[in-house]
Amino acid sequence: MDRRPLRLHWTDRHATGVRPVDDDHQVMVILYNDFSRAMESRASPVCAAGAFDILAAHIRSHVVREDGLLLHRGLILPPQRRIARHDFRAIADIVHASLNADRDRPAAAASLRDWICEHLSADHALLVPRPSDEGLCCRSSALPSLSMTAHTPV
Numbered sequence: 001m002d003r004r005p006l007r008l009h010w011t012d013r014h015a016t017g018v019r020p021v022d023d024d025h026q027v028m029v030i031l032y033n034d035f036s037r038a039m040e041s042r043a044s045p046v047c048a049a050g051a052f053d054i055l056a057a058h059i060r061s062h063v064v065r066e067d068g069l070l071l072h073r074g075l076i077l078p079p080q081r082r083i084a085r086h087d088f089r090a091i092a093d094i095v096h097a098s099l100n101a102d103r104d105r106p107a108a109a110a111s112l113r114d115w116i117c118e119h120l121s122a123d124h125a126l127l128v129p130r131p132s133d134e135g136l137c138c139r140s141s142a143l144p145s146l147s148m149t150a151h152t153p154v
């Protein structure tokens, strides 16, 4: 049985140093915690579904925005990110099935918690590279860099 807490806590060690990405990630953590509270509290499935829809919309828009930033920085998206997106769709199906049947809510929330943790870790590895991280992505010096200050947070 998974005994890890369902709540997530943003700390500086999650920061990538790319402000728009970090801002999005912090909102993701807040929205996820709202969702997990609704899942744990046995609130109406409609409430939990609403919290999930808000979170899912944020995640989808974040991924599109983030991929654009990464491409402009000359980072070619590694295959793991495409797999992660597929996994998110699978987790969304798990959450909806859980809410429709009104069962297994903690397990569904834990799946989403794990996806978010993996996403934050992958982004950190991608944007705060260390020598040991080589291979997670490919850099292309032919692509222009993007000024991150030009981004307007949503």
Ligand SMILES: [Fe+2]
Pocket (backbone or CB within 6 Å): 021, 025, 062, 066, 119, 120, 123
């Ligand atoms: Fe991200």
